[in-house]
Amino acid sequence: MTSPLREARSRETAIPVHLTEPSGAREWDRRHVLDLDDFSVSEIEQVLETADAMKEVLARDVPRAPALRGTTIVTLFYEASTRTRASFELAGKVLGADVINLTASGSSVEKGESLIDTVRTLRAIGAHVLIMRHPMSGAPYLAASHGDARVVNAGDGWHAHPTQGLLDLYTLRNHIGSLAGKRVVIVGDVTHSRVARSDIWGLSKLGAEVVVCGPPTLLPAELGRDHEDGLPLVTVETDFDKAVQGADAVMTLRLQQERMTGGLLPSLREYSRLYQVNEARMEKARPGAPVLHPGPINEGVEISAAVAHGARSLIEEQVTNGVAVRMALLYLMRGLK
Amino acid sequence: MTSPLREARSRETAIPVHLTEPSGAREWDRRHVLDLDDFSVSEIEQVLETADAMKEVLARDVPRAPALRGTTIVTLFYEASTRTRASFELAGKVLGADVINLTASGSSVEKGESLIDTVRTLRAIGAHVLIMRHPMSGAPYLAASHGDARVVNAGDGWHAHPTQGLLDLYTLRNHIGSLAGKRVVIVGDVTHSRVARSDIWGLSKLGAEVVVCGPPTLLPAELGRDHEDGLPLVTVETDFDKAVQGADAVMTLRLQQERMTGGLLPSLREYSRLYQVNEARMEKARPGAPVLHPGPINEGVEISAAVAHGARSLIEEQVTNGVAVRMALLYLMRGLK
């Protein structure tokens, strides 16, 4: 007799076949995902293709495919997070991994344990993959260079948020096709945005024309000036109405409210008047041009309610795709010691 | 060769048969559990019967029945909790669901994300069921009306705690049989008690005579006065010695210590002298009348140690039944999209 559960189990077993039998040429040998700056175009393509297969898994009646059974994933978050931590946790669990969550509060971190010591300890405990968010730029690099756990950067300071970059590429491409030659505008507080930096890397690698826009006080001075901060060359435009002209897509950044206190912005009202992504402005973009936002949104500040919840908005789709993209990375990294 | 594990697996597979083959008439179509005010008697009965089956599961050697494999449950708690959160988490895990825990601290909530945005995000991540506790009355309703996750209210402000209400009904009925015509006294700080409100709804629906008792400062003014706050008509009695006369059961409420500072009570001693549930008072109730308390108890304040740990006390049984009742709800809601 075949029980429904047994059927569910066999259904959940199978990973789509093109993933289980990858061609030799497409082997994956990247042990850490720290930023997109050193990703090859081929690696990015492989992640996006694998994410397609993962979306198939997530669309099943029993959306589980325990290819990572026996794998221990530790999320180590030194900053608050809902969506990113939960997204990684679910990605791991869908693939059958065990996930252990550690946050700065309630951990040895409070005892002043060094980051390197923490990472070595977690590896010694048996963590195979370390998902790490840290307020200091570069912290995940330190983690990756000590001990042999595989490290995924879930956001470090203002520096990088590579899985957000990948899910943005994935979402964008599903809507506007190949990014080569497409005009993509990133608008907002670029200086303090790790999302912006990872997006710039990813978009540039896939051949998009990246236009960066925001008040001069929130744009890195060196941007667009001959790779001085190592970022790819982008177009800088402080007038959003000009920037959005003919855009194929607009990526909105979250305006951190705490920037106000730093004197970098005269007022929220001023910011909204000049840089809010709203329908009037989106009219100047290509017809149907989509709008992305990494969330959480400040409705009515950097984005209007109508756009955030309207037909152009890919915001919820970004969240959904985030699980698939993170599953893809965890799956691709599975064989690496 | 049959391994012990395989046997354990097949044993754990089966849900008692009357649950797997429900009669068509008993289909469940409630997507959210927000309060008991809109539960039909038939729905309450169905939960209590299903809870019986779940207790069978919990009594097994391997108390697991993964009927919810592939289901993602998120607990979203904006208030401290031991028993309720752990009870839901275990209920989910016993049924094979994956459970992701989020608390207000350590989540995007700290970034000022709106509740609606959080709920939409969690749904987009893949949460099927959202178990939510919030200090503001009505918050779970907001959550239920945005996005399509199934929402279970695990306590909202002073408003409702429906799973506590259901487990109280279940526990009570196991001890005193049908509640129709039974005199059930709810004693304590009714004004600030979401447990009291859900108990009043549940008890009234099942035909009990509800007597509400406490100091006038801790009783809602409109209680017993013609449905003014929407609650069913109950008997109000500020003299506990009168209220307990002939009672079939007494439900004690926790006295929130912080009420003292609000000037609503002269002193703990005064409160205990007049309203403590102790043996002397319980002598006036029907012989063997049981005492319930939602916990955690203030021993020696609203309840004496002798009663709390004596033969009348159903306190630990309430906790145990809580898991079965929550399993029942999660199980009944499983098929709803």
Add this chain to the structure above:
Amino acid sequence: MTSPLREARSRETAIPVHLTEPSGAREWDRRHVLDLDDFSVSEIEQVLETADAMKEVLARDVPRAPALRGTTIVTLFYEASTRTRASFELAGKVLGADVINLTASGSSVEKGESLIDTVRTLRAIGAHVLIMRHPMSGAPYLAASHGDARVVNAGDGWHAHPTQGLLDLYTLRNHIGSLAGKRVVIVGDVTHSRVARSDIWGLSKLGAEVVVCGPPTLLPAELGRDHEDGLPLVTVETDFDKAVQGADAVMTLRLQQERMTGGLLPSLREYSRLYQVNEARMEKARPGAPVLHPGPINEGVEISAAVAHGARSLIEEQVTNGVAVRMALLYLMRGLK
């Protein structure tokens, strides 16, 4: 057709046979692990042998052996911890148990619930095993004596940390063989160290000669003076250069930085000059004598970087063994009601 997953499942099913068929003489009947003071030598041996089998499990491709499926473990931590909590959580998950984590913040503890009430509640919810850390010495004893959950002490005040003691014994014995007659030096802040107390018990039971060393202000006055505080008789030596002479192993304790403020130490520099475990001092020990530390280390304070990361250091191995030893205990306790 045999799927890879099915193979993984059958591989993970088997516990090494000498564990599944224990001789009758080796039955385990200890329901709680509170300290090592009342462990028999035979019990210690049984834990260490079982830990060997657990290391075999951890070395597999799919390091999972779900012998505890259906078991609910609750970790209840009233103090910060990374390694101990994660180690127990992983130990439980490797064996297929469900693990629910509770911390003091975010739990009913904030509502002033008594420890006994919390423990009873968790047992009533269905917790089979309670892993508990508490700042008050003796708290796990209180937990063990109320309700019938099995209790494992994961550290209580300055009193005991028995699983650390057992993993230290296990690690040490893997490196220097039988401990009978071996000279083992424990150096540091013994007064405030629960690790030291459990190590003293464990080492003494296995016949080691225990030398305790540290500044007089950080040594319990009664140590070495005829069992006054109940600990076994040890040698006390305030001069570390003498203590380390001919030592077979050195166990370093963490120097709690907060001790400085208590006026117990003149300065970190002074402490390091006299008591730091460094290569120069270790030259006086037996050739190759290993160094242990419970972590997290204060590099350059109680231990030099060269020793901590050098060939003598067993620090990471201790962490790894910690998972195996905790699995062993959970496995041995599995049958107890």
